Amino acid sequence: MxxxxxxxxxxxxxxxxxxxxxxxxxxxxxxxxxxxxxxxxxxxxxxxxxxxxxxxxxxxxxxxxxxxxxxxxxxxxxxxxxxxxxxxxxHGGQESVRLQLERPVQIVGPRATHLCLSVDISLGGMKIRGVAPWLHIGDLLLVELQGLGRREARLAWIKGNEAGLHFRHTLGYDDLDQWLQNGQTHVGIAATTRPQALPNG
Structure with missing residues (x-):
């Protein structure tokens, strides 16, 4: 054709x-x-x-x-x-290209550590489901997914049981694409641990 x-x-x-x-x-x-x-x-x-x-x-x-x-x-x-x-x-907003996926995510915040699920991910951020009551808009968090390591993110919005995170440093195209192709999954994360120090900013 x-x-x-x-x-x-x-x-x-x-x-x-x-x-x-x-x-x-x-x-x-x-x-x-x-x-x-x-x-x-x-x-x-x-x-x-x-x-x-x-x-x-x-x-x-x-x-x-x-x-x-x-x-x-x-x-x-x-x-x-x-x-x-x-x-x-x-461009640069919540409507950037997102990939749907549901995987365990560990959130380290200023008050506690929490285990939730991802809903989708993009180069600039991700949506999570299972919001802890101590999370507040503007919090600086550490987000961990196996294979991508820990990344700093700012809590941008909360709607019911879902929330949006903006990565402090945009993911690289090759990093995210290779991670998806590898099919990494996160196992064995404790849902409750003591808080850890966060970077200033």
């Missing part, structure tokens, strides 16, 4: 199928397709979903692969300008 030319980009997105998900780099976007680079093993004919900033989730099918970039043909035409504008509005 012939695919038309489109906008040249360098955006971070996500690619998902029924069995796995990964980060991807979006290099070209047109009304009919997107060209991506990803570590996720894809084959022609696979049904996938491409996630972009601004809560865009575009279903499609992997086309013929003839080089390092993989074509994904959309089920229906899209407007590239709308996608790009939505991405600009979401």
């Amino acid at each position: 012939m695919i038309n030319s489109g906008l040249s980009l360098l955006h971070i997105g996500s690619v998902q199928n029924d069995h796995a998900q990964a980060l991807c780099i979006v290099r070209k976007l047109s009304t009919s397709h997107v060209m991506i680079a990803t570590r996720l093993l894809l084959e022609p004919g696979m049904i996938v979903r491409i996630g972009l900033r601004g809560n865009y989730l575009l279903p499609g099918q992997v086309g013929d692969i003839a080089g390092p970039l993989i074509p994904v043909l959309f089920d229906r035409p899209v407007n590239p300008s709308d996608v790009v504008e939505a991405g600009k509005r979401a």
Whole structure:
């Protein structure tokens, strides 16, 4: 199938199928397709979903692969300008590309240590479920997931039993992508331990 030319980009997105998900780099976007680079093993004919900033989730099918970039043909035409504008509005905000995952997370705060579950993660932060009553918006925390080590994060918001964390230092693309591909899981974290010293800031 012939695919038309489109906008040249360098955006971070996500690619998902029924069995796995990964980060991807979006290099070209047109009304009919997107060209991506990803570590996720894809084959022609696979049904996938491409996630972009601004809560865009575009279903499609992997086309013929003839080089390092993989074509994904959309089920229906899209407007590239709308996608790009939505991405600009979401830049740096809560609508950045997020990967859904549920894994144990240890939170070390100024008053205690708490075990909760992740809901999703991005390069800039994550959402957790199972908020401890001693957590307050603005708290500086240490967040631990096995394979990613401990990272400083600021508690940005709380809604019911869920909360949003902003990493003090953005994750590297390769670090997060490799961690997802390795399928790391966290085991054996104690739910209650004594508080540990936090860095100032």
